[in-house]
Amino acid sequence: MKRNLFVVSLSLIAVFLIFSGSPAFSADAKLLRMATTTSTDDTGLLDYLKPYFVKETGIDIQWIATGTGKALKLGENCDADVLLVHAPDAEKKFVADGFGLDRNVVMYNDFVLIGPASDPAGGKGKGVKECLSAISGKNIKFVSRGDKSGTHQAEQILWKTSGLPVPDKEPWYAQAGQGMLTTIQIAAEQNGYTLTDRGTYIKYEYTMKGNPPLKILVEGDDLLKNIYSVIVVNPAKCPNVKSDLAKAFSDWMSRPSTQNLITGFKLSGKQLFFIYSK
Amino acid sequence: MTMNAPVYHLTGVKKFYNSRPAVDIEKLSIPQSSITGLVGPNGSGKSTLLNMLAFIDRPSEGIILFKGQKAEPYSDTVRFRVSLLAQEPYLLKRSVYENIAYGLKLRGGDSSRYSKQVNEALSLVGLSSREFSNRPWYGLSGGEAQRVALAARLVLKPEVLILDEPTASVDADSAGRIMDCALMASKEWGTTLIIASHDWKWLNEICGKVIQMFKGKIIGSGIEGILFGPWIPGKSGEYHEKALADGQIVKVPKPPSPEASAVIPQNLIVLDLHPPALKPGEHFLKGVIAQLSLEPYAQTVMISIRAGGQTFTLRIPQEKMREPVFFPGQIVYITYPLSAVTWY
Amino acid sequence: MDFIIDGLLQAIQLLLHGDGETYSAVSATLRVSTYSMAASLLLGIPLGFLLGHNDFLWKKHVRTIVDTLMSLPTVLVGLLVYAFLTSRGPLGEYGLLFTLEGIAIGQAILALPIVIALTAAAVESMDEKLRVTLVSLGASRRQVLYSTLWEARYGILAASMNAFGRVLTEVGIAMMVGGNIKWHTRTITTAIALETNKGEFATGVALGIVLMAIAFIVNFSFSFLRNRS
Secondary structure, three states: HHHHHHHHHHHHHHHHHHHHOOOOOOOOOOOOEEEEEOOOOOOOOHHHHHHHHHHHHHOOOEEEEEHHHHHHHHHHOOOOOOEEEEEEEHHHHHHHHOOOEEEEEEEEEEEEEEEEEEOOOOOOOOHHHHHHHHHHHHOOOOOEOOOOHHHHHHHHHHHHHHOOOHHHHOOOOOEEOOOOHHHHHHHHHHEEEEEEEEHHHHHHHOOOOOOEEEEEEEOOOOOHEEEEEEEEEOOOOOOOOOOHHHHHHHHHHHHHHHHHHHHHHHHHOOOEOOOOOO | OOOOOOEEEEEEEEEOOOOOEEEEEEEEEOOOEEEEEEEEEOOOOHHHHHHHHHHEEEEOOOEEEOEEOOOOOOOOOOOOOOOEEEEOOOOOOOHHHHHHHHHHHOOOOOHHHHHHHHHHHHOOOOOOOHHHHHOOOOOHHHHHHHHHHHHHHOOOOOOOOEEEEOOOOOOHHHHHHHHHHHHHHHHHHOOOEEEEEOOOOHHOOOOOOOEEEEOOEEOOOOEEEEOOOOOOOOOOOOEEEEEEEOOOOEOOOOOOOOOOOOEEHHOEEEEEEEOOOOEEEOOEEEEEEEEEEEEOOOEEEEEEEEOOOEEEEEEEEEEHHHOOOOOOOOEEEEEEEEEHHHOO | HHHHHHHHHHHHHHHOOOOOOHHHHHHHHHHHHHHHHHHHHHHHHHHHHHHOOOOOHHHHHHHHHHHHHOOHHHHHHHHHHHHHHHOOOOHHHHHOOHHHHHHHHHHHHHHHOOOOOHHHHHHOOOOOHHHHHHHHHOOOOOHHHHHHHHHHHHHHHHHHHHHHHHHOOOOHHHHHHOOOOOOOOOOHHHHHHHHHHOOHHHHHHHHHHHHHHHHHHHHHHHHHHHOOO
């Protein structure tokens, strides 16, 4: 009996020793760590690009996919070397505050306003302003990310530029505090409207087998452009970050060959990201 | 240390629980190879005393000498010599065999002999080793568990074996076995036995000496009647008194407190067949003989008398019993001098 | 509802076809829970034993605090550990953020109060009669200690299983401290969270089933061990 416990503890210790010998936390010199937004990961774009990047530069890359708000925070805390995010105003402030260098716009997709096919706000085919005014005027359900992500920040700007107060506690306005796909699902459950990036919507459409309850109602408005940039975390603030690798990534993203890869990335036959011509 | 030194010699031993003395013994000696009985109501301090004698707990005050040497819990002078069997058996969460072999393993020695020793111990307590050796601790009845626990002590052949109510919570068959084993240890190995029990008859039968405890103190030789309060002042004011269940009045001197308990030493009680003529300072009670029993060891007869719901016991030398004047059911009168009453 | 059945089928496929991502998450989960359990048991059993076995002035209050810590929210632990491990934090220089070791630190903190409190409870519930028995059979102080630990083994085993369950299923620390990095720090639970976020409910259910299978295997082997001894 005593022997059994002994054997168990021995094997536990053995397992522990084997694993602690593994190189899991040896800080790899050629390892780039990126903080990014969920949309680049959820759509599969990063998984698609990674092998090309590794092969062409010899740099390994890992990413933490989270909201743009948290991604910027990680950069501020020196926990990431490079950021791939989509909230231009917040990014500019981040750079202005000295946390980042070289904001490099690499691609865009666009936001779309989606809602139930019955379209109670009557926004279909109209502009963003008309649609949002109808929603707030008629107290129609609107589900917001509510998580300071790039999409959430873009949505807040849309309310403001439409000359409307940014809703907060209104009963028809729900702040999910979750990722984009979850937020779409909540909107679908509640027959409400929401703002999403087109890439995530295509992914959503794909998982709903091409027949989702929520349809694109407003698109193509200039206000809806969703711009992604790469920012190198400032080594002056964060001496530990690998700014050379970060710079290499930023440059690689701007290469024509990479830009071709991005435009060639398709989900169920649809292009998700576009080249931003300055 | 001499051959004649007693196994135990206690001086001024006190044990406090929350500043209340649970045991308070001025002097006590227990000779080698003797059998000592310990009686007293629940909570009288028997178990506390036994735990100190077994060197499990140390006294708050006073000295316990073991064979003339000062001994402490865990000290090498006593660790392998004294063993205690508690009232409720506790078995280790192991097989019967492992339970009995535990003490042997602590002592080291020839491990190839363990199995034989365990089997012998099991057969002493009347359990077949084939049937019981591999049983888990939870597969035993209360009586079997107590016997296994006893076997775990017997296998050690201790110099002193302390039994705390060994037969209180077991079946009659197990109780008989346990009693036999205790006597065997005393006879075969010269083991000093100290036994606490409510079984007066058994103790009187086998013990050289029976100690009675009350409120942590030793109050006599084991058959003292204890009279509980409350006491009220008598009419004359000279004495205090209390009415018994049958209306008789017990008289006592002024107690230290109305709730104090009185003990009348049995050797100062006089027994009569007729109402006695009282001398000054004496008092008598009428009672019925409830039981007569022979004490082979002391060559005496123990007489229990019930008077008003109270039992008084006294001893009469056997030779005085030639004429069968006393028999159960006979009405008798017991007389005691009030000055003999002691208080606890 | 369909996705539950889909999930079941998918779980079998993931395991049988040796899906690399799944096995990477399983391995990360096993590694990280091994580290954290080893650390919390090595620290927690002795501390729990001391807490249960000894009497001291503030014992009751210490017990209450430890009992309260048993309900530490995982996200709070995650946040606190992040605060220490971030490059700007006091332990930033060790580069433990977004590593399995980092997650293990958080999970060990999560498991430690459980191991301490339940070990202490197991030792406390050991009868005073045990000590009397051991001493009366001739045990020395040290032997009393060892034998008491051995007597409390089922209680300690239960404490470990309880802590293991908490560690295995937590998601807050793994997400916050580990960062859910694919092939590296993605554990089964963070993978479930991710798949749910992506709307891949069936994959989420499948991974949940895989996690339960691991829990079952571990519990089953321990109960086998328990019955054997």
